[in-house]
Amino acid sequence: MTNLIAHKNAVFQKLPLTAGSSFIVKRYESPYFETPWHFHEEYELVFCERGFGKKFIGNSFSDYQEGEIAFIGKNIPHLFKADDSFYQAYAQQKPSSIVIQFSEDFLGKDFFNSPEMVTMKKILVLSKNGLLVLGKTHEHIRQIMIEMLEINNIGRLYKLFEIFMLLSNCDELQPISPSIISGININDSVKMNSVLDYTLQHFREDISIAQVAALSHLSASAFCRYFKSRTQKTFLGFVIEMRLNESRRLLRETNLSILEICYECGFKNLSNFNRLFRKQFQQNPMEFRRNQGL
Template sequence: MKPVLEYLPKDAEESFVVKSFEYTYYPTPWHFHPEYEIVLVTESTGKRFIGNNISNFQPGNLALIGPNLPHLYRNDVPYYEPNTDLRAKSIVVHFSENSFGHIFSSMPEAKQIKELFRKSVQGLEITGNTNKKASELLFELLELSGFARAIKLLEILQLLAASADCHFISGGGLTGINEKESERMHKVLDFLMKNFANDISRTEVAKVANMSDNAFSRYFSQRTRKTFAQYLNDLRLSHASKLLVSGEKNISEICYECGFNNVSNFNRQFKLHYGISPLAYSKTYWDKVG
């Protein structure tokens, strides 16, 4: 089976993605992505497929997965039973070397981390005291934002790079690049980026992917871990956050420019996503820089 492409979108002010996920079972199929991934299982058990390796996972399982290395976390049978109270939780970080500009190519001090990246193409299992410390840092990472968050990720990477507790998972030479899959997803994301401010429907975007509505709905949610409506809403809010800190438009102008049909809905959606109102978001930014 060919792996599918997964895409975790970043917010406007992010250079990498940090997410805490909770499901009844992990939904993502056999997949790949061009980013590096750190994944910490915080709750649930099952089988982990990384490259050509199959092993068990349980809470505390921690891995660094290199770019385009196909992988799948499949929960044990009870997680798929109707009305189960079991939960599958994880902390996931997606990043690329470009997330840090030219730091890894220009700094001799980054030599260990560059070697860590080279090894990660086979996947790395993190065990022992390094697992314990890195797990603690990942929980801290979830609570941070801005430059402090980037520094914390570098701290985690340096910890892994200097440790002897990182062990190869898969054999070498296996990658999951699927050109047809990548091209289709690129068309969809490009269309959304160009048209998110318009009144676009799932049916319209499904046609871009040359798929039926229902097939596209499953396709999109498996690859982005969001429904189409959630992704479109987040894309609009991300653009709104950029406009708010530019200081060039008022709340009403930003609302309609980002594709929302009324200001009250925009305010409600923005507060749900960012925890504060658009006006407070703008004021907080200008208070910091002013």
């Protein structure tokens, strides 16, 4: 079990090493991925092996798909929340992920400052925004991560070096979070987690700032300042972003009409939905669906 300590922006997670290991390679299986919004000093490579849902990395909120690989920098708050429908539809198969976690000094404090690791050190800097691993690099790393579960000691270290080489020499990394957000202070992570959980459950409905502020035991104005300081977004802007991401998923995965999707995601009129969708994704909902080949 990991050790979770409450922090101001998220929960600080202390990651235990097993005997004979300097870094962590593990498969996690859970119906919903209950780990709260958290951060840790280790870098993390996450392969979403089975299932789908929502992810928060830094101040980015989006869907994650089965097979996705993300590289998350140290102290970057993040959360993966599996969609309930997967576990309900495949009761014998829990959502799962394979995770590699390593500290910057796991092979000595100067390891990433060595001449051979200069390029990888640049990737570590880029990971402060979170990175999606794409293309052929994604396929190679996915296979390596699966293989690492079956070997240990020197074999795992050798495979980790293979991953470093692939990351260092590829141009298939896509930033996730537009801003760098770091977890820093011990205090009120429960507030932020309650806000995220409530918003995930109710973003399709009318949500008043007063309702959410009450969860945090703050006035409406204090809550707005609190939320902006932790995400660099307004709460209303965050709710709209969640609705737009959900509308994009429904456009891609269902036969619902655009008007039905508009109301299903919590928008009140079609013209406003179309305007916000175009602003976020540089195309209107009809164009998006057409470009998906639907």
